[in-house]
Amino acid sequence: MTHAIAPCILIVEDDPDTAEAMAQAACDVGADPVVRCSYAGGLAAAAGAEFAVIMFDRMLPGGDGVDAIAKLRAAGSTALVMVVSALGRAANKIEGLEKGADDYLAKPFDPDELRARLRALLRRKAMVALDNDVMVFGDLEIRLKARTVHIGQAHVALSPKEFELITYFARNAGETVTRMQLLEHVWNLHFDPQTNVVDVHVGRLRRKLEAVAGRAVIHTARGQGYVFDPQREGAA
Amino acid sequence: MRLRGSASLRVTLLVASGIILLSLGAMALQYRVTARSLDARQAEILSADLEAFAAFYEQRRIVALRQAIAFRAQSHDVQALYLLQDRHGSVLAGNLTTWPPGVTPTDAGFSPEGAQHFRLSGVDYIGVARALPGGFPFLVARARTATQATLADLRRLIGWVTLGLIAASLLAGGWVARAVLGRIGRINALADRVAAGDLTARLPGPRSADEFGTLEAHVHNMLDRIEALNRATSRLSDTIAHELRTPLNRIQQKLSRIKGQEQAVSDIQAEMRATIRIFDALLDISSAEAAKGQRPGLVPVNLSVLAGEVFELYAPLAEDRGLSCTAQIAPDLMVLGERSLLAQMVSNLLDNAIKFCRPGDAIHLSLCQDAGGHVLRVADTGPGLPEDLRASLFERFTRAPRDQAVAGHGLGLALVQAIATRHGAKLSLPGTDKGFAIKITCPKLDQTE
Numbered sequence: 001m002t003h004a005i006a007p008c009i010l011i012v013e014d015d016p017d018t019a020e021a022m023a024q025a026a027c028d029v030g031a032d033p034v035v036r037c038s039y040a041g042g043l044a045a046a047a048g049a050e051f052a053v054i055m056f057d058r059m060l061p062g063g064d065g066v067d068a069i070a071k072l073r074a075a076g077s078t079a080l081v082m083v084v085s086a087l088g089r090a091a092n093k094i095e096g097l098e099k100g101a102d103d104y105l106a107k108p109f110d111p112d113e114l115r116a117r118l119r120a121l122l123r124r125k126a127m128v129a130l131d132n133d134v135m136v137f138g139d140l141e142i143r144l145k146a147r148t149v150h151i152g153q154a155h156v157a158l159s160p161k162e163f164e165l166i167t168y169f170a171r172n173a174g175e176t177v178t179r180m181q182l183l184e185h186v187w188n189l190h191f192d193p194q195t196n197v198v199d200v201h202v203g204r205l206r207r208k209l210e211a212v213a214g215r216a217v218i219h220t221a222r223g224q225g226y227v228f229d230p231q232r233e234g235a236a
Numbered sequence: 237m238r239l240r241g242s243a244s245l246r247v248t249l250l251v252a253s254g255i256i257l258l259s260l261g262a263m264a265l266q267y268r269v270t271a272r273s274l275d276a277r278q279a280e281i282l283s284a285d286l287e288a289f290a291a292f293y294e295q296r297r298i299v300a301l302r303q304a305i306a307f308r309a310q311s312h313d314v315q316a317l318y319l320l321q322d323r324h325g326s327v328l329a330g331n332l333t334t335w336p337p338g339v340t341p342t343d344a345g346f347s348p349e350g351a352q353h354f355r356l357s358g359v360d361y362i363g364v365a366r367a368l369p370g371g372f373p374f375l376v377a378r379a380r381t382a383t384q385a386t387l388a389d390l391r392r393l394i395g396w397v398t399l400g401l402i403a404a405s406l407l408a409g410g411w412v413a414r415a416v417l418g419r420i421g422r423i424n425a426l427a428d429r430v431a432a433g434d435l436t437a438r439l440p441g442p443r444s445a446d447e448f449g450t451l452e453a454h455v456h457n458m459l460d461r462i463e464a465l466n467r468a469t470s471r472l473s474d475t476i477a478h479e480l481r482t483p484l485n486r487i488q489q490k491l492s493r494i495k496g497q498e499q500a501v502s503d504i505q506a507e508m509r510a511t512i513r514i515f516d517a518l519l520d521i522s523s524a525e526a527a528k529g530q531r532p533g534l535v536p537v538n539l540s541v542l543a544g545e546v547f548e549l550y551a552p553l554a555e556d557r558g559l560s561c562t563a564q565i566a567p568d569l570m571v572l573g574e575r576s577l578l579a580q581m582v583s584n585l586l587d588n589a590i591k592f593c594r595p596g597d598a599i600h601l602s603l604c605q606d607a608g609g610h611v612l613r614v615a616d617t618g619p620g621l622p623e624d625l626r627a628s629l630f631e632r633f634t635r636a637p638r639d640q641a642v643a644g645h646g647l648g649l650a651l652v653q654a655i656a657t658r659h660g661a662k663l664s665l666p667g668t669d670k671g672f673a674i675k676i677t678c679p680k681l682d683q684t685e
Contacts, residue, residue, distance in 0.1 A: 091577075
């Protein structure tokens with residue numbers, strides 16, 4: 001991370017083991033964790049300092065993290081809120097997102113998944129506004145308005161879904177993106193399909209890019225995800 | 237408020253028409269009694285006249301009678317007719333010049349019996365005509381004008397009273413019906429709101445001490461109970477989720493710290509994921525069943541777009557497995573639904589089809605419109621359905637023994653069924669030559685709504 005000052009992440013979680021794992025993930029992404037174990041304590045901490053990301057549990061002593069979002073916003077907090085909860089069904093996730101959560105992660109979570117999501121949120125926080133029409137990664141160019149992808153002079157023919165996929169990858173270039181994140185952001189689906197359908201789509205996109213570029217553009221990350229990094233040397 | 241077809245209006249009008257009929261009967265009886273007593277009075281006057289003439293006749297026969305009649309005829313009593321003729325038909329005395337047609341003199345004497353009704357120049361008369369000894373026709377009659385006028389007045393009065401009664405009963409019926417409807421209507425409106433899914437709906441204001449108040453109190457008690465049960469159910473599923481997922485999360489975090497046994501760790505993680513998927517499916521099924529038929533949470537969803545997206549998600553997977561996968565989707569078919577649940581439903585159907593088909597098989601998804609609704613159909617040419625499974629196909633944990641090698645827990649179709657029911661859709665298994673087909677008929681969304 002290239003931040004001069006490490007961003008702060010507030011963790012509001014009553015289960016000590018989980019809070020510890022969350023704090024560890026925050027450290028792993030280069031942020032300073034602050035842990036609170038009750039609803040009221042979390043709200044008080046959020047009001048007292050500037051946080052980049054707030055991770056809120058739902059079934060907390062004293063309240064529900066989803067209800068806290070409105071209170072945080074009313075108090076002027078601009079922190080991105082990630083709800084991390086045992087209420088992990090699609091209906092719960094949609095409820096949380098509709099009520100203003102920026103991300104929603106179900107327990108039990110894989111630490112890799114949490115790290116990937118924290119990085120994505122921190123990156124979003126750091127990005128002021130991305131209204132560039134062109135995203136350039138070395139010789140790979142993505143034109144958002146024209147919806148085209150070029151590698152050098154060669155055009156890569158992509159389906160509309162594949163274009164959305166590469167755009168999401170490009171916005172998180174260099175970072176691990178998990179299957180669940182892809183399913184949520186590219187397909188807007190919040191349930192866990194029995195089959196890893198996402199892999200097939202990523203595989204196709206990856207082969208198309210590789211055929212033109214002559215090298216791997218999307219790499220498989222250890223654990224459960226992919227990294228889009230057109231400039232990385234070496235095989236996936 | 238709807239007055240037409242109101243039960244209370246019907247009852248009020250029935251009672252009112254009963255009362256009107258009884259009053260009419262009473263008034264008819266009164267009318268008859270009055271008519272009879274007026275007739276009797278007229279008969280008395282007539283017989284008094286006759287008695288007087290009989291007295292004159294007793295004294296000096298025709299001469300005295302003639303004088304008496306002449307005297308009477310001079311008095312300008314238009315109500316009375318007198319006529320005495322001789323045997324040749326010439327007038328001896330009276331206020332008539334000719335014998336009235338249609339009146340026949342009967343026997344002699346002055347008895348009031350055998351009075352005759354007749355009409356002369358537009359006026360009804362009742363009179364006694366006699367042929368006195370020696371061939372003298374003699375007539376005494378009285379006009380019925382006064383009697384008839386009294387009776388006509390009475391009839392008019394009865395008519396007005398009847399009209400008044402009808403108007404009053406209509407007004408009273410309308411008023412009673414409105415009052416009852418208003419109070420029943422409140423309870424009906426409450427029931428509608430509850431049926432639409434608002435379990436917290438209650439009637440505002442104090443309750444009156446009558447049977448309507450008691451009914452409202454009963455309805456409120458029932459709603460309180462339903463609401464409490466409903467809340468307990470959703471709290472239970474939240475608690476189940478919390479109490480199971482929190483320890484699973486600790487296990488997960490501890491697993492991630494184990495080094496050097498990647499394969500074992502990832503196997504355990506896959507098992508955990510499968511376990512969570514099972515109880516998520518169970519909770520989804522029960523919450524979809526609990527929300528069955530409730531409107532809140534449902535929004536207009538473009539089923540065509542949704543089916544297209546899910547199809548697009550699965551098509552490459554099917555192709556990679558050597559299946560031919562096609563879709564035929566009519567554009568812009570709208571339903572009222574929960575997008576995520578509908579996506580899950582289509583996804584489960586395609587997932588199942590891909591899971592059970594062998595390379596070379598075909599899967600076809602179609603969405604079209606027919607009279608009954610929007611018909612979503614997923615058909616494949618796979619191994620089809622074992623006959624003994626047909627009945628229990630949508631029950632939880634139903635799996636064919638031959639499919640033990642295929643991943644799954646027998647919850648996919650149970651969830652499909654619960655989601656379909658949640659949306660008021662009908663599930664059916666149309667017969668196919670080969671393979672398995674399932675048809676879901678969703679109610680159309682009324683675009684004008």
